[in-house]
C-alpha cells in the first residue's frame with residue numbers, strides 16, 4: 001500500500017462545496033457580482049434534481065425537462081463564466097486562521113470563504129440488504145434506472161411526496177409496480193395504481209437475493225408480507241448531507257446546518273445554503289434563498 005500524494009495546495013477566494021442547484025447558482029452569483037475567483041466542487045449528476053423526473057411546484061425551472069437535463073444545462077453555463085470546477089468530494093474542512101482549508105482526495109484548497117451547498121441525500125443503508133444488492137436490482141433513483149426494468153416486476157418503497165412523483169414516472173415505463181408506503185395513510189385517488197398493489201404502514205423492510213434481488217419481506221397492517229420481485233426502488237426522504245461538518249458547525253437535531261439571515265454558519269467565513277440547512281427542502285425554497293443571497297452579495301453585505 002502506498003499513500004497517493006496530494007496535488008498542489010490551491011489558494012483561492014471562494015470554495016463552493018456541492019454542485020446541486022444551490023451550489024451552481026451561488027457560484028454564478030459570486031462570479032457575476034464580485035471579482036472573486038470561485039471553485040465549485042462536487043458532481044451535478046449526484047444532485048437531487050438529477051434524480052428527479054419533472055420538477056413540480058417551482059416557477060424557477062422548466063417543468064418540461066427532466067431533472068438531469070436541467071442540472072446539466074445549469075452546470076454547462078458555469079463554463080463560460082470562468083467558474084473553476086472539479087467533481088471531487090470534499091472530505092474535511094478546517095479553519096486556518098482567517099482562512100478555511102477544504103480537503104479532497106487529491107487536492108486541498110485554501111480560501112477566504114466556504115459556501116456549503118451539500119444538499120440532502122437518502123439514508124438507505126439502514127435497510128437490510130440495501131448495500132449488498134445496490135445496483136443488482138436495488139436502485140435509489142427510479143427516474144435514472146426505470147428503463148432497466150421495462151418488463152420486470154418491481155416495487156417502490158417511499159415515504160414522501162417526491163417518492164410519489166418517482167412512482168408516476170416509473171409507471172410510464174414499467175407497468176408491474178407495487179408501492180410499499182411507509183406512512184399509514186395515502187390519498188390514492190390520483191395514483192394510477194390498483195389498490196391491491198399498494199401496501200400502507202410498511203415496516204421492517206428487508207431485501208433478499210443471491211447476487212440479484214429476488215424477494216422483499218415487510219410488515220404492513222400488522223401482517224407479514226413477502227413479494228417476489230426483480231427490482232426495488234428505494235426513495236426514502238432525503239436528510240441533510242452534513243456529516244463532515246458536524247464537529248465544526250452548529251447543527252439541528254436532524255443534522256441540518258444552522259444559519260442566520262445572512263447565510264452565516266456558527267464558524268467564521270463559512271456560509272451554508274439549500275437543503276443542507278434547516279430551511280424548507282424544495283426547488284422553490286432554494287431559489288428564494290438564492291434571491292436573498294444575490295441581494296446580499298450585490299449590496300456587498302456578505303463576502
Ligand SMILES: Cc1cc2nc3c(=O)[nH]c(=O)nc-3n(C[C@H](O)[C@H](O)[C@H](O)COP(=O)(O)OP(=O)(O)OC[C@H]3O[C@@H](n4cnc5c(N)ncnc54)[C@H](O)[C@@H]3O)c2cc1C
Pocket residue numbers: 017018019020021022023041042043044045046047048049051052053054055056057058088089090091117118119120121162163165166238241244273274275276281282283284286
Ligand atoms: C426524487 C426527487 C424528486 C424531487 N422532486 C422535486 C420537485 O418536483 N419539486 C421540488 O420543488 N423539489 C423536488 N425535489 C427536491 C429538490 O430537488 C431539492 O430540494 C433541491 O434540488 C435541493 O438542492 P441543493 O442544491 O440544496 O441540494 P442537492 O440537490 O442535494 O445538491 C447537493 C450536491 O452536493 C454534493 N455533495 C454532497 N456532499 C459533498 C461533498 N462532501 N463534497 C462535494 N459535493 C458534495 C451532492 O453530491 C450534490 O451534488 C426532489 C428531490 C428528489 C430526491
